[in-house]
Amino acid sequence: MNDASGILDEALERLHTTGPERLGRLTNHAPMAVEALVRNGRASTVHRWLDGYAHKLEDLPAPSRPITADGWREALGDPARSTDWTRFFGRELDEHPWREVLAEWWPRLLPGIAGGSTHPVIRTGHAVRTLLSSEDGGTATTTGPRLAELAHALGYWAARSLPLPPLTPLAAAPTAAAALGAVPPIAEQDGPLRARLDRLTAFPAWGTAPDPDTARERLVELVTAATHRYATHGHGEPIMLVHTATAPNAVLRTLPALPRELWAPSLAAAWTAAAAVTAAYTPPEPAAYTPTVLTAEEVFERAAAHGDDHTIKFTDTALDVGDPLALAAATRSIELNPPLFQ
Template identity: 80%
Template sequence: MSDTSGKNGKSGSNDTSGTLDEALERLHTTGPERNGRLTNHAPMAVEALVRHGQAPAVHRWLDHYAHKLEELPPANRPVTADDWREALGDPSRITDWTRFFARRLDGPDARPWREVLAEWWPRLLPGIAGGSTHPVIRTGHAVRTLLSGGDGEATAPRRAELAHALGYWAARHQPLPPLAPLAVAPSAAAALEAVPPVAQQDGGMPARLDQLTAFPQWGAAPDPDTAEEQLTELVTAATHRYATHGHGEPIMLVHAATAPNAVLRTLPALPRELWVPSLGAAWAAAAAVTAAYTPRDPLPYKKTDLTSEEVFERAAAHGDDHTIKFTDAALDVGDPLALAAAVRSIELNPSIF
């Protein structure tokens, strides 16, 4: 599974400069979206930049990204322990939800962040595809930061980031439509290959998700250890697939890998009894993105001789938020095809600089 201590000797726990906390505090005055539903990727991108030794570039990167940031939307009415179900999936309650989780993580009656996560994770999992899977991805980045270096890394800005991530997920919670089971696939790669594409390949992701009808059967894990192994297999398969299929929709198809990888990163913070349902939700997210955006035909990819560190340096210099996050996930996989897929994302997506 993902190494929460970080690849290549880099991790959030090595950020002695305080850059990550500074960046998160800067970002927590902004909302999780802009222009109605486009996602603010900055908290996820800066976490990946710092983790991979690019802390000196973070504030410059944020300066370039600043025009995509909007203020927090106005609060509506507080979410409470008694009425949270009626607020679930209501995007007009984003700030209400963020404040709800902030009180649970840092209020007078705050509980340890792992307890809050364990309580809400199974409630939020059925809506994993909501917000085009960005809320679960943001949650995965937040949890990885909190896990890095132990409880001493659970600073106030990092707990606040978890509150923002969970609040965004609760507000954009969107279950998938009922799905018929197709034939059992022998592997994650075969399962992704067998996912039927949606009929109408236009419009945004919500419209495409409404067209889903059936998924191949895969990932029937009998125990937590098997679930972890299969989730690792899924992340690897989705990352590899981007090398040959990312051209279908270079931005959106990164989420077929980054969404299940966010779940994989979160497993160490969760009770083991939640690992099997986590696999099922991760498969649903990866399959949904694949169905929504996969191209008709694959294209050949080029091998790369670059090291993991060199690939990430290129992604950081490129600056695109999705490219940074996908490269971060590809480094978790770490094999030559994953690195080639990361280089492909650098080629396909536009630079912000």
């Protein structure tokens, strides 16, 4: 990550005075978007981008009462306790190595992966990628804001944790692409995602693995299939359908920081998240898309200039996949989503 100037740390410190949401339900995407901008060589645009996004930020919610290691269950899934949760994880990360905290809480949070429209796990994936990059680059002195970002991400996830209703397994699908294609749409595709999740009934059997390495391979397959599918199906709901790819990719990015025994359950949770968003927003018919001749760097440059936070994050995921169809899907997201900068 090209972050010699500390722009990412500056941006995170600036954002840690703001809450995880606005208007009680809309996610603050700025920490994720600025990480993607810096990661992809656009650090010089970060503060201008934040200035343009500032009208979408609110102050941190007021704290209520401290969450304890023994009494956390009653606060799980309570969005009014988001600041309490962030402070709890801040204390945990002050007292324990961040990988230990992540390993302890990851299996507790996975059942609620769809909460907050999957944004909390996505924010966690960006935070973990930043910490892993810090270790790889030997920038240990700059990890203070990045540890704080992990506390904010995990706190948001805990506050918005939302398990899915019981689901009936359908016939097994041979591939991730086939599984996504076989997800039955929910009835009455209207209302926010939380309301739509209550209408889920069944998913194709997929997302299991006999060992950690296979789990990782299938997670890569899922991210690839979801990214590709956006090219033909993103028009169904251009903003929400990016999460079919960005949520499982956040899980994939987190695997290197997790014990290997958590990789298979991570795949299962990522599959449920991708399938849930697919069921909630998939259109009845695919649409044509135009292949792109742009390079990966040119595609991301266009996404950064476009400025939409979902588009930036989806393009970041598409670059991880890296093939021509993924780049075409990214250009499709630039076409479909409204720009931040008019």
